[in-house]
Amino acid sequence: MDKKQKLEELRNKMKSDQSLPLRQGATNLAFGDGDPESELLFIGEGPGYWEDMKGIPFVGNAGALLNQLLSLIGIPRNKIYITNVIHYRAPENRDPDPSEINAFKPYLDGIIKIIDPKVIITLGRFSMAKFLPGVMISNVHGKPSMVDVNGKEITIVPMYHPAAALRNGEVKLKLKNDFLKLPEILTSTNNDKKNDKITKKEEQMNLI
Numbered sequence: 001m002d003k004k005q006k007l008e009e010l011r012n013k014m015k016s017d018q019s020l021p022l023r024q025g026a027t028n029l030a031f032g033d034g035d036p037e038s039e040l041l042f043i044g045e046g047p048g049y050w051e052d053m054k055g056i057p058f059v060g061n062a063g064a065l066l067n068q069l070l071s072l073i074g075i076p077r078n079k080i081y082i083t084n085v086i087h088y089r090a091p092e093n094r095d096p097d098p099s100e101i102n103a104f105k106p107y108l109d110g111i112i113k114i115i116d117p118k119v120i121i122t123l124g125r126f127s128m129a130k131f132l133p134g135v136m137i138s139n140v141h142g143k144p145s146m147v148d149v150n151g152k153e154i155t156i157v158p159m160y161h162p163a164a165a166l167r168n169g170e171v172k173l174k175l176k177n178d179f180l181k182l183p184e185i186l187t188s189t190n191n192d193k194k195n196d197k198i199t200k201k202e203e204q205m206n207l208i
Contacts, residue, residue: 003036006114014087014107021100022088028055032083032111039186040075041117042066042082043108043127045161046096052089057082062162065172066123069162069179081115083108085127096126105130113150118189120154121182124161131156142178144185155189157182 001009011031014020023029030047033056042058050060058066067077086096086104108130112120122128125137131147132140140158147156157178165172 003114007032007036007111010107010110010114019103020088021103022086022090025091026088027052030055030057030084030087030089032081033057034077034081035079036081036115038079038081038115039118039190040080040121040182041112041115041119042080042121042123043130044082044084044123045126046084046086046093047089048093048163049089057084058162061166065162065166069176072176073179073183075182081111081117083111085130101126101130109150116152118155119144119182119186120149120156122156122158124164128158132158141174142181144189155185157185 011029014031015029026047028047030051044057044062047057048060048062050063051057057063066082070077070080085101085108087107090096090100120131122131128135128137128140131149132145135158137158137160141160142157144155144157146153149156159178160171160175162175165175
C-alpha cells in the first residue's frame with residue numbers, strides 16, 4: 001500500500017470516528033492536502049470557514065498568503081503536504097482546547113508517520129506546542145530544531161500562522177523572512193542525512 005492509499009484509509013477511519021469532537025457542528029472533515037511524497041509537512045491550527053466548506057486545509061485568505069510565500073521560494077503548493085492539529089472547524093473559529101487537540105492527536109501522528117517528512121513547518125502556536133512545548137513563538141520562529149517525533153529525529157521549523165500575518169504587517173514580514181530560509185534549511189537537512197548515511201556505512205565497514 002502506497003502513501004496515498006494509507007492516507008485515504010486513515011481519512012476514512014477518521015470520518016467514521018464518532019468520538020471525535022467538533023464533528024457535529026462541522027460541514028466537512030479537512031483532513032490534509034498535497035503531495036504524500038513531499039519532504040515538507042506543514043501543520044496549522046484548524047479549519048476556518050472555507051476549509052470547512054471545501055474539506056481542504058488552507059484554502060481561504062490565509063491559504064492564499066501561504067501559496068504566495070511558497071511561490072516566493074519556488075515551491076508549488078501541490079509539492080508540499082499540509083494538515084492541521086484539529087480537522088473539524090471549531091465554532092466561531094475559536095482556539096482549540098487541549099482535550100480537542102488530544103482527541104485528534106492519533107490521527108495527526110498517523111499522518112506524520114505516513115508522510116515521513118524531512119522537515120515539519122508548524123504554523124502558529126498550537127502546532128508548535130506539539131513539538132516545542134513551553135516556548136514562545138516570538139523567540140523561536142524561523143529557527144530549526146531537531147525533535148524526536150514518534151521515535152524519529154525530524155527538523156521542526158516553527159513559524160507564525162498566515163492568518164496572524166494578515167492581521168499584522170510586522171508578523172507578515174517575519175513570516176516572509178522565515179520562508180526565505182526554508183530552501184537552505186531543507187538543503188542542510190538533506191546534507192546532514194547524507195553525512196549520517198556515509199558515517200554509518202563507514203562504521204559498518206570498520207566492523208567487518
